[in-house]
Amino acid sequence: MTKQRKLKGGRNSFQEECCDLFADMAHALGLPQSFGLIYGLLYSDARTLCFGEIVGRLGISKGSASQGIRALREFGAIKLVSRESDRREYFAPETELRKLIGGFLQGTIQPHLQSGGDRLLKLETTHSVDLSPLGIEGDVLLERFHKLQSWYRKGESTLPLIAKILG
Numbered sequence: 001m002t003k004q005r006k007l008k009g010g011r012n013s014f015q016e017e018c019c020d021l022f023a024d025m026a027h028a029l030g031l032p033q034s035f036g037l038i039y040g041l042l043y044s045d046a047r048t049l050c051f052g053e054i055v056g057r058l059g060i061s062k063g064s065a066s067q068g069i070r071a072l073r074e075f076g077a078i079k080l081v082s083r084e085s086d087r088r089e090y091f092a093p094e095t096e097l098r099k100l101i102g103g104f105l106q107g108t109i110q111p112h113l114q115s116g117g118d119r120l121l122k123l124e125t126t127h128s129v130d131l132s133p134l135g136i137e138g139d140v141l142l143e144r145f146h147k148l149q150s151w152y153r154k155g156e157s158t159l160p161l162i163a164k165i166l167g
Helices: 013-028 033-043 051-058 062-075 097-126 129-134 136-166
Strands: 078-083 086-093
Touching: 013 033, 033 051, 033 062, 033 078, 033 086, 051 062, 051 086, 062 078, 062 097, 097 136
Parallel strands: none
Antiparallel strands: 078 086
16 A cells, blocks of 8 residues: 655665555554554664654654654553653554554544534434424434434443453
C-alpha cells in the first residue's frame, strides 16, 4: 500500500519494512501513515530516539512528527525515556500487544462511543417525535433508531470487557 520508504541514515531493510508495515496498518485503522512510520522506526531500532532523529530519519515534517508522537503517547504505543546527561526527550515503543490494543481502544473507540451516546440522546429528544407523521416510513426509521441505540449499548458494555481481558 505505501511506497517503499528509504530511511535516512543508512538503516537496514528490516527498519524500512517495519516502517512500511506499520504505516499500512495505521492507514487501515484510519490514522495518518506518519503515526505508523514513527512507531515502525522506534520498533525497529534497538536505541531510543529523540524528536530530531525521528524527523531526520523519516524525512517527515516537524508538525507530523509532533502530532504523531503526541497521539502515540496518548495511545500508550510509545513511552518517554530519559537519559541522564541529556535534556532531550527520547522515545521507545511499547511492545506488549495487549497494551497497544487497550491504548488504541481507549484513545479512539471510547471517545467515539461517548460522542455517539450524546448524539443518540440528542436524536431521541429532538427527532423521534418528528417521525410519527411519516406513517410507515416513520415506523421504519424509528425501528432503525432503536437498533442504533442497541448497537450503542452493546458497544458501551463490550469495550470495558475487552479492556479487562487485555488488562
